[in-house]
Amino acid sequence: MDMRCLIVDDNVSFRRAMRHLLERDGAEVVDTASNGAEALECAGRLRPAIVLMDVRLGSESGFDIAQRLRERFTGDWQPAIILMSTHAEDELAARMEASPYLRFLEKTSMSVGRIEELLSARA
Numbered sequence: 566m567d568m569r570c571l572i573v574d575d576n577v578s579f580r581r582a583m584r585h586l587l588e589r590d591g592a593e594v595v596d597t598a599s600n601g602a603e604a605l606e607c608a609g610r611l612r613p614a615i616v617l618m619d620v621r622l623g624s625e626s627g628f629d630i631a632q633r634l635r636e637r638f639t640g641d642w643q644p645a646i647i648l649m650s651t652h653a654e655d656e657l658a659a660r661m662e663a664s665p666y667l668r669f670l671e672k673t674s675m676s677v678g679r680i681e682e683l684l685s686a687r688a
Contacts, residue, residue: 567614568592590677601630620650
């Protein structure tokens with residue numbers, strides 16, 4: 566499974582910790598971004614297989630940025646988008662149902678294994 570990841574989160578400490586965790590377990594973190602503009606630029610330039618994006622990026626919504634990624638990058642390349650949050654998925658259920666292309670992981674359960682399980686289950 567292609568594990569080239571882009572991490573999008575406005576918390577620099579979380580980005581560093583997540584990069585360390587994922588790279589330790591064999592993923593390739595191609596870059597990190599702290600907001601929607603950086604996420605769109607990095608995704609277009611680096612074409613990661615997976616975009617791991619916080620649900621809340623300061624004043625921006627991860628749902629809105631995910632939609633912009635989907636609209637901008639169509640055709641031969643479309644990354645898997647996994648939204649992350651410290652809130653449980655059931656708190657975000659309505660938004661997730663409205664966007665069936667999105668996947669979700671709680672930040673506390675993030676791992677390469679969980680990402681692989683999630684992507685395999687939705688393939």
